Amino acid sequence: MAQKKKKTIRMIPQARTPAHEQDPLVRAKNFEEVNCGYLVEDAQLEAERCLMCADEPCVRGCPVNIAIPDFIQKITEKDYRGAYDVITATNLLPAVCGRVCPQESQCEGVCTVGESLESVAIGRLERWVGDLAIKEGWSNVPYIEPSGFRVGIVGSGPAGMACAADMAKAGCDVTVYEAFHQAGGVLKYGIPDFRLPNAVVDAEIGKLEALGIRFECNTLVGRLFTIEQMIDEMGFHAVFIGTGAGYPSFMGIPGESLNGVLSANELLTRCNLMRARDFPAFDTPMQPGRRVAVIGAGNTAMDAMRVSLRLGAEKVYCLYRRSRAEAPARAEEIHHAAEEGVEFQWLVSPVAILDDGKRNVRSVRCVRMTLGEPDASGRRRPVPEPGSEFEIEADMVVYAIGTNANPIIGQTSKLKLDSRGYIATDESLSTSMPGVFAGGDIVTGAATVIEAMGAGRRAARSMKAFLGLRDTDFVYQQRPADPGEALFGIHRAEHGFARVRLPR
């Protein structure tokens, strides 16, 4: 490679290239994407901002370790297809991850440029490459040698997709089962179109199908057939469970069964997957909320609030018992929600939902909180202020305070669960049943899309070891110095693949 002069922080464009966004007041009335992404010149300019530092902290910050400087380098060289190839070597869904990853706490959070300026907009660049690939119809279908193994994946969300892709590339015959009528899991039912259009998800699923992966929708694993049956009767050599944590929590305060009280999952599923927003062209109905109170301040809460605005709510409140600093949502999501007109009520906790005498919601009775000593999670524990009760007028209350483990797999199999009902796994994501792996929210509890994908890939690695398939990544990994890891000069992970060549 030609020796280039090393870039310094003074040489790069100082300000982060802004992404084009719809005007907040316009977008709060439509379901078009908020962030319109980069144009090619924006991508070029932003790519220049990467220092190509030797340390590469961003790669370590990425849950799937995308070779970030390499793909940015390709963009500066105008080799966009090359950039796509670099990303898809580790991440098959760049158009999805570029949109929904919390980059500020991952790759961008540790970016060297970010120490003195705003960090490189890695997420926006990744998305730009992903969108370009969809537009140009690029997909990377490697030469796949069939290995003869059949792999079953339960759940077509991000964890399942990532695991399916890796196993398909390893030559396995992969079938993904989905209970809904469309594949995509939370990417379809949960994340609204203005953040992640369903067309993008479909395009990425199309690429997985190009790898030979079959998607079987309308299939409720556990009830239609069990995990045990998959291994014993249906001929799967290994199974991955990525069913997510979809069982919504409520608070148990009075008034929760009133009409107009629902979970964020229900609101989002009706609106996004069932397209209730297009009622009556689509048959699923939706209650209209004029004044909506959303409880919680995570990403799901932000989605629920912004969906409510777009469905025509005049007023949307966010009720959160801690302060903005503790809110689990991405900073960008809170910012977007505020721009669109959501009213944040920090340090407020509902104590009862009051009715109008006709079983509809009239208002939410709340109490003000103060922050006390840090609790087990390290966040300061909210304490109610005595005598601070007040009412917020609302006709719809949406719960977005987290979810629990989906119980179906636990009810129908003998897999070991942990004390909270999640599937118990070891470090390698193996469950208590040989050949059955699990990952994503059903193991860790609610987390992010990219973390679920990371878990799917980790499980795929263990699954390959279990099936005796060679992990191609291994060839490029650095050998550990510890001689205990090697036996007769052959690394332990390679033992199954060592061939002894005899002299002729």
Added chain:
Amino acid sequence: MTNAMSGAGCEVVTRKDFSDVTYLLEVRHPMMAKAARPGQFVIVMAHEHGERIPLTIADFDRDKGTITLVIQAVGKTTREMQRDCKVGSHLSVVGPMGVPSHLTKAKKVLCVGGGLGVAPVFPQARGYKENGAYVIGVLGFRNRDLVFWDDKFRAVCDELILCTDDGSIGIKGMVTEGIRLAIEKHPDIDECVAIGPPVMMKGCAEATRPHKIRTVVSLNPVMVDGTGMCGGCRVKIGDTVKFACVDGPDFDAHKVDFDDLMFRLQRYREAERDALARYNENCRMRNPEAAR
């Protein structure tokens, strides 16, 4: 269209019309027929723009590989299905969902079905019979024209009490009257299963409560996914809140808060009414003869 976007659907192999509003569909799904147990339900989607509606499995035939659904045309989707689901058409069906009924080894069992609930109580009656119980069936209809499956029940019940609102067949009165007669004759009834409209199940719960007969009802609240994800189907059971789709649909009748259930079933009443009115209007415009 790829399979990832929409299942191919199950073929409708039999259709029977019991009355103007009640019809039976038998759909082919060998795997589901093998997996289904009494008390479980399916979710049906009529077409790509359709809503997901939960329907209790009325029967399953493992040899033929079919699932039977009995449907009442009360809203837009069920009317549309009544119009479109002919033999040979396809329907998107997912299931079986819910925890199967726990069929005990009780000696004497009362199986109560009201209106459309007559269909899903059938597999339970048959299951109890197979377990060696003395099964007393109590079926309620509005009038004799709406009666269906009394022959099927006779085959699995030791006694059958038909009740009609107008007395046109069987005894005159509601199923609660039938229950009263049955309990009078058999004071040793161990268990009761009641399926039907919420108000009927509430009546059954009150009829058996003084006799301390263990009573199970199958609840059918508003659902979206049926897999425990939306929480729309939450019901009050004693002091706790349960999701009917994954914790039920069977619950102890004496603990169910039926009033809460009935109110929650009306959540989308306005939208449902609008959809039906619009559908009827469309049908009239498209086919003025048939609508008369």
